[in-house]
Amino acid sequence: MKKIGILGSTGSIGTQTLSIVRKNRDLQVIALAAGSNVQKLEEQIREFSPGIAVLWEKKAAQELRVRVADTDTKVCSGMEGLLEIAVMEEIEVLVTAVVGMIGIKPTIAAIEAGKTIALANKETLVTAGHLIMPLAAQKKVSILPVDSEHSAIFQSMRGENRERISKILLTASGGPFRGKRREDLKGVTVEDALNHPNWSMGRKITVDSATLVNKGLEVIEAKWLFGVAPEKIQVVVHPQSIIHSMVEYVDGGIMAQLGMPDMKLPIQYALFYPDRRPMEGKRVDFHTLSSLTFESPDTETFQGLAMAYEALREGGSMPTVYNAANEKAVALFLDRKIKFLEIYDLIAGAMEQHKTVCNPSVEEILEAEAATYEYIAHRRD
Ligand code: NDP
Ligand code: MG
Numbered sequence: 001m002k003k004i005g006i007l008g009s010t011g012s013i014g015t016q017t018l019s020i021v022r023k024n025r026d027l028q029v030i031a032l033a034a035g036s037n038v039q040k041l042e043e044q045i046r047e048f049s050p051g052i053a054v055l056w057e058k059k060a061a062q063e064l065r066v067r068v069a070d071t072d073t074k075v076c077s078g079m080e081g082l083l084e085i086a087v088m089e090e091i092e093v094l095v096t097a098v099v100g101m102i103g104i105k106p107t108i109a110a111i112e113a114g115k116t117i118a119l120a121n122k123e124t125l126v127t128a129g130h131l132i133m134p135l136a137a138q139k140k141v142s143i144l145p146v147d148s149e150h151s152a153i154f155q156s157m158r159g160e161n162r163e164r165i166s167k168i169l170l171t172a173s174g175g176p177f178r179g180k181r182r183e184d185l186k187g188v189t190v191e192d193a194l195n196h197p198n199w200s201m202g203r204k205i206t207v208d209s210a211t212l213v214n215k216g217l218e219v220i221e222a223k224w225l226f227g228v229a230p231e232k233i234q235v236v237v238h239p240q241s242i243i244h245s246m247v248e249y250v251d252g253g254i255m256a257q258l259g260m261p262d263m264k265l266p267i268q269y270a271l272f273y274p275d276r277r278p279m280e281g282k283r284v285d286f287h288t289l290s291s292l293t294f295e296s297p298d299t300e301t302f303q304g305l306a307m308a309y310e311a312l313r314e315g316g317s318m319p320t321v322y323n324a325a326n327e328k329a330v331a332l333f334l335d336r337k338i339k340f341l342e343i344y345d346l347i348a349g350a351m352e353q354h355k356t357v358c359n360p361s362v363e364e365i366l367e368a369e370a371a372t373y374e375y376i377a378h379r380r381d
Pocket of ligand 1: 008011034036038055102148203
């Protein structure tokens, strides 16, 4: 029996993780956590009987506590609750699938407690990679990527000497606006941005795919996960999303991982690594697949990617500002308070006014986040 905890169990990654649990009876759910979705977490508690469930919001947790009073599940709230899950003795693998920087502290606590991390929450490495990776190495803890690209890179490195990598080729679908120019993007709506051609994901990350900020976050994440220099990470647009990423080695050989675009594969791979379990689903059919195509990203139109490289080169607290400004800007866009292209303006403005803190502590990272939120709220007044 492999015992797991899921932070963010009601979200896109969280629910897909639970669908893998349904098919693999040797996985046992010990803990579940979400933000405020009482209804869904109650259903999950009744189906999976975790020992503990956490809702971030106190009032929601209180309501949940009343609703599941007839079960054996203990209900907690807030960061305290997330940290309690992170260090639970029984848990072997912690799936970190919350959205946002809320993931940093629980991830650090889980690494300190020696848990294997199945990492979906990209904000954690983007903002605190310089703290997380050395800590994981020191505690001999594996950080197994859940993001499809990073899982593909990880799979393409199995059995290889990492010193012999010449380049990481990070693929991008290009999102719903691929091929459009800046001019075309002026009037795009929330619905247009949420209409992703290949992947079904949470709302925030779907908008991030449309701006290419998601790819920017993934470049930063890849730098930390695989310890490669930014100039060795090349983004390649591959609209069919069949090749999930590739690694080029010093002899020119390229290893790639291919498959249908389905997040369940990388999630399951992380849960059972180093094993590879059977999984149902559509297969790539090379007889009917007419073409796999590639292009370079249009970084002039989709400035989100160029800004990520800039944040990465600057380092320190700058990736936090890039991420936090984007988070707020996307929320404003989803609330229809700003236009699509203003997302870039807000990120650029926030980065411009920020004074980088080198090698920031968790507290300094959270301060940079708060200051960025304030900057954006202020700019909007
Ligand atoms: P969703 O928005 O679908 O889900 C987010 C989850 O986090 C929900 O369970 C939500 O609970 C929970 N949550 C939000 N705030 C808090 C909080 N303060 N405390 C505890 N839980 C909270 O996001 P996704 O599943 O799409 O993405 C999760 C992470 O994985 C992100 O970092 C994303 O970038 C990354 N990722 C996602 C991929 C995907 O395919 N979806 C692919 C690769 C990476 P509630 O429902 O109650 O709000
Ligand atoms: Mg991805």
